[in-house]
Amino acid sequence: MTTALVWFRRDLRLADNPALYDAVRQAQRIVPVYIDGFEAPGTEPGGAGRWWQHHALAALSADLQALGAPLLIRRGEPLAVLLELAQQVGATVAVWNRLYEPAQDRADRRLAEALIGDGLRVDTFNASLVVEPWDVKTQTGGPYRVYTPFSRTVRARGLPRAPLPAPTRLDGVPGLQGLSVEDLGLRPTIAWDAGFAPVWTPGERGAHQRLERFCAEALAGYADGRDRPDQLLTSMLSPHLHFGDIGPVQVLSRLQRALAEQHGAGVAGGAEVFEREIYWREFAHHVLFHFPQTPVAPMDPRYAAFPWREPADYADDLRRWQRGQTGVPIIDAGMRQLWTTGWMHNRVRMIVSSYLVKNLLIPWQEGAAWFWDTLLDADQANNTLGWQWIAGSGADAAPYFRVFNPVTQSQKFDPDALYIQRWVPEIARLGKKSIHAPWMGDPADLARNRLQLGHDYPMPSVDLGESRGRALKAFERLKAG
Ligand SMILES: Cc1cc2nc3c(=O)[nH]c(=O)nc-3n(C[C@H](O)[C@H](O)[C@H](O)COP(=O)(O)OP(=O)(O)OC[C@H]3O[C@@H](n4cnc5c(N)ncnc54)[C@H](O)[C@@H]3O)c2cc1C
Structure with a gap:
């Protein structure tokens, strides 16, 4: 009788899980295992x-229990844990799905070699990307640095497979002792997470509910509406994709079905744009894998000399940005949405990051670190690509002279100020002329609403025009060398 260890990591699902699917085909007994703290340094x-x-593990654990092979949770060095467990249950096979952060990939390859050296059979699979970073190359044989040719090549290949079914039952090994999800202490001790549960259902079922809602209610309006933070027209699948509650092959296959079942230009256009976003995620993973220094250093080395402000000088501005107290309503709305719900709309991510990097001249790494701690979808590939894109130093980045004007962006993408009203209630009653930029607002409107700037709501710490000019000069000096 063959026994296989199935090591779960960021593939917290039963359906379309190639490692689990393979294990069920080649082994009679399955031991699903999760190792706390498995992440390579920098990706925790x-x-x-x-x-x-915490919640996605709890959901997976319940689903595995129902199928007959409970999730065993252990803590320690993956090599020691897997070897000890293999010996304990007589396993001869270990399988897992690959991860692509460079440090993780290196650690996994070393681990596989060591396990093979100890006599185990190791099989690894792709569960989280359409195309693995080493599977596509430019015509000259190097990695892609530009999104459009990357996505053209990858999309032309189509999906690598149809989504795999979930097992209907599993034969586990009874009597194994492990930790409970609760033992891992993953939930915050200070209750800053109260706003998460009303918005999110981590785990496989929650992911499919999101996807179904998106196809039914949002897909047709996505192409036009995806930039509107006041509307619920994006999928909100990002944390599910990051933790592998669902995979991109499942998402894109469902999209194809939606296209076949629903008709109309809206759906076709929405599907086209949505697919492109999924391929931005693929591109981000490709870039991170081939340019492993990018989570901390600019991809364009010229930007290493950029004259950022010094920490002692920017500490106060950074704190105001983090707390949603900058005095610029769309920025504050976004930062408060992030803090409360663990997520921020993509358009607003671009506006708040541009403000931090360009208007405040604070290094993008500070913003990336804050996002890393507060985003439920924090993902080294996507976060790095997003911040370097805004800073102008990354792959296929926005040109350095593109400085988002938070006021005009706010007027354009939150035209009725519904998003601002929701997240910045202290100015919610201001009229349309004042609410996007209270410091330039109608004094009578402010007085009518008994709003004293600097007291009831902050004054911005920088002038938008002057700070834009300061950033452009700094970028020009850098370009001139
Ligand atoms: C400064 C900055 C930091 C970011 N940090 C992250 C991060 O840590 N994790 C993260 O998942 N996304 C990040 N993004 C990208 C994007 O904002 C989110 O993926 C998106 O807002 C998630 O919402 P959604 O699932 O409703 O997106 P949808 O519009 O429904 O898109 C579907 C999926 O496509 C992918 N996607 C969409 N836009 C992008 C993009 N620009 N880059 C890469 N993938 C994309 C995501 O997986 C997303 O779930 C960042 C963007 C910026 C500007």
């Missing part, structure tokens, strides 16, 4: 991510 989840991990 932040506070919000740990909350998600």
Whole structure:
């Protein structure tokens, strides 16, 4: 009788899980295992991510229990844990799904070699990308640095497989002792997570509910509405994709079905744009894998000399940005949405990051670190790509002279100020002319609402025009060398 260890990591699902699928085909007994703290240095989840991990693990654990092979949770060095467990249950096979952060990939390859050296058979699979980073190359044989040719090549290949079914039963090994999800202490001790549960259902079922809602209610309006933070037109699948509650092959296959079942230009256009976003995620993983220094250093080395402000000088501005107290309503709305729900709309992520990096001249790494701790979808590939894109130093980045004007962005993408009203209640009653930029607002409107700037709501610490000019000069000096 063959016994296989199935090592779960960021593939917290039963359906379309190639490692689990393979194990069920080649072994009679399955031991699903999760190893606390398996992450390579630099990829450990932040506070919000740990909350998600807790709940997604609890959901997976219940589902595995129902199938007959409970999730065994252990703690320690993966090599020691897997070897000890293999010996304990007489396993001859270990399987897992690959991860692509460079440090994790290196650690996994070393681990596989060591396990094979100890006589185990090791099989690893792709569960979380359409195309693995080493599977596509430019015509000259190097990695892609530009999104459009990357996505053209990858999309032309189509999906690598149809989604795999979930097992209907599993034969486990009875009597194994492990930790409970609760023992891992993943939930915050200070209750800053109260706003997460009303919005999110981590785990496989929650992911499919999101996807179904998106196809039924949002897909047709996605192409036009995805930039509107006041509307619920994006999928909100990002944390589910990060933790592998669902995989991109499942998402794109469902999209194809929606296209076949629903008709109309809206759906076709929405599916086209949505698919492109999924391929931005693929691109981010490709770039991170081939440019492993990018989570901490600019991809374009010229930017290493960028004249950022010094920490002692920017500490106060950084704190105001983090707390949603900058005095610029769309920025504060976004930062408060992030703190409360663990997620921020993509358009607003671009606006708040541009403000931090360009208007405040604070290094993008500070923003990336805050996002890492507070985003439920914090993902080294996507977060790095997003921040370097905004800073102008990354792959296929926004040109350095593109400085988002938070006021015009706010007027354009939150035209009725519903998003601001929701997240910045202290100014919610201001009229349309004042609410996007109270410091330039109608004094009578402010007085009518008994709103004293600097007292009831902050004054911005920088002038938007001047700070934009300061950033452009700094970028020009850098370019001139
Ligand atoms: C500064 C900055 C930091 C970011 N940090 C992260 C992060 O840590 N984790 C993260 O998942 N996304 C990050 N993004 C990308 C994007 O904002 C989110 O993926 C998106 O807002 C998630 O919402 P959604 O699932 O409703 O997206 P949808 O619009 O429904 O898109 C579907 C999926 O496509 C992928 N996607 C969409 N936009 C992007 C993008 N620009 N880059 C890469 N993948 C994308 C996501 O997996 C997303 O779930 C960041 C963007 C910026 C500007």
